[in-house]
Amino acid sequence: MPQRRSHVSSSATRSGLAAALAALRESSEVPLEFPPEALAEAETSTATAPELDLRDVPFATLDPAGSRDLDQAFHLARAGTGYTVRYAIADVPGFVVPGGAVDAEARRRGQTLYAADGSIPLHPRALSEDRASLLANVDRPALVWTFDLDEAASVQDFRLERALIRSRAQLEYVTTQQALDRGDDGPAALLPEIGARRLEQERSRGGASLNLPDEEVVQGADGAYSIERRSPLPVEEWNAQLSLMTGMAAAAVMLDAGIGVLRTMPEPDDAAFTTFRHQTVALGRPWTSGTYGEYLRQLDRADPVTLPVLEAAASLFRGAGYVIFDGAPPENTVQAAIGAPYAHATAPLRRLVDRWSLVICLAASSGAPVPEWARASLPELPALMQESGQRASRLNSTTINTVEAALLVPLIGTTIEATVIELRGERASVQIADPAVTATAPVPADVKPGDLVRLQVVNADIAAAEVEFAV
Template identity: 80%
Template structure:
């Protein structure tokens, strides 16, 4: 699906939207400002300089344009017929004192929240966007994973070490994709090759990826807001494979050590698969052969029926959670969509649980016991992450709803064409092309997913984030 962006023009609606978004930040039940003792501790914190010096390795980061909270940096090189992949992660465990003020505040927040008018960070910005962030051209302590891959992209060995690094380039997705498309050399030159091999390994494992088009509210330089809806660029998918590989390695280390926290998701049951099969048949894109992962991978992203199919497939990707273990290896350790045990261990600046996973993995890689502070507080993490995840979902949904209402405010009374995505009783999920709005609406008799229907915009309430359509 190509990128689509719909703007809220400067107007009374824009002013009302800004007020609504500010109110949303206050209503998230998330702390926005940091207490003075947390700021003071963060400003005074320093990480011990690691003994291992890898500053000669030309690492690079790859993130959305303008990012400052840089969790990961990579270095890719050929190694005979295979590859060496180094993946450096911000050393947040080295900066945050267990039981200290920053630690306590981070547990209260759970994760960084992203609002249209700015983020609400997990850690004070002096850490998340400065001292602990893997910014270019500055020395940073990091937790560095080193992977040896064979010619098929299979991991033969890996290790985790604390080291000093120095990133040489801060890359963004769009520019890097264009550079790769032109065949230019650079830090990411091997990423398509390695990423494709890892995607093939995912296929062989039986893994599946949903890759629904992302919906995001963005703020333009002139202060206006827009909704951007697009499918991930290939470079984003290749880059994600490095994170997945690292998460699987982290899970392996913790399982071998007998202590840790995994990210899990159950395999869909037979009833869910059968329902999805019937849905694909009704949409005219029947799933008849191969695994559901292969079926989803082979969908034509330019096909207008692909979005309804992906929306139907989302029912197969439910039930994700965190599994804590200490002393006894868990029986249900697999993340079904990845088709392997997996852990969150690559975003410690933005997600609380990763700090625990990294600390335990570093100890396991060094052959030492897991830190007592991590072991003692493991059981608290699932509830903290669930609460913060729900908070993030509510904020994201409410933000998008308000911006969509603002987009439609000037169009109240107009008739528009919409594509039916999914039936929901007597109503349906619909997708407008311009402006790029997803909503629910009543349907004409006989309408089905994939059909284009004509609807009238009956009402739009920016403050409440509500829109209403009529046949």
């Protein structure tokens, strides 16, 4: 599915959109500013200097262009017929004082929120975008996972240590993909090789990746907002495999220690699989053999019917949540889409729960007791993360709906074509190609997913983030 971007062009519409987005950010349920005591603490708290010095290892980061909250850095090397992967995570536990002002505010926020006109961070920017971030060419304490992989990139051994590191390069996805396509040498040169083998490991576990196209509101240099919809680049999928590998290692450490927090998701039931099979037949892309993960991997991303198939497959990826344990392991330990126990442990600058995972893993790896503050507060995490996840989902969906309404204002009274993605009674989720808008609309009774329908744009209300269509 090619990248597509639709712009809001009219100055009057842009003015109304800017006002609506500003109001949305102000009403995000999370304060835009941090308490003075949290800001002061973020400026002065200092992580203990690690004994292990890995500054001679040329780590690099890989993130969207312009990012400053850099959670992870990697170093990839050959080791005989296999590989050594070092994966460094920002030492947020070293900077955040348990029970302090930053800790209290982070528990209130749960995760970084992303609005169209800027982020609302989990931690003060002095930490998340500076002192704790793995920025290039500065010394940083980090929690470093070292993986020994065989020639198939299967994990043979791993360890976790606190270390001082120095990232040498801040890479971004687009230019890194271009460099890899050219065959250039560089910090990410082994990423396609290791990433492809890790994807094969995922397949052998029975895992599945949905990889829906990203839908993101972006602001151009001229201040104009647009919606960008694109499929993830291969380098993003390869990079994600390093994070997944680390999350599985963290889950294994916590299960062995008898205490921790897992990210779980149940296997879809027979009814869900049956429904999805019927949907793939209706879309003309029947799932007839293999696992659902294998079927999804085989879809042609350039095929316009792939998007409706992926939207239908989203029903198989539901029910994810956080499960804590202290003593006996939980009844369900597996994240079904990954095909293994898994924990969130690689984004502590942006997600609250990762700090607990890292603290527990570090204690278990070093033979130390889990800090009492982490053990005592563990039961709070599922509710805190669920609440913050709902906030993030509401903000994201309302932001996109607001921009989509602005994109459709010039088309009020006109007729447009849309592709039916999913039927919902007498209405359907539809995808408009130009402008790039996903919406709910009434459709004729005889349509099926994948069909083209003609709709009249009746109204588009930017302030209410609503659009209205007629057949």
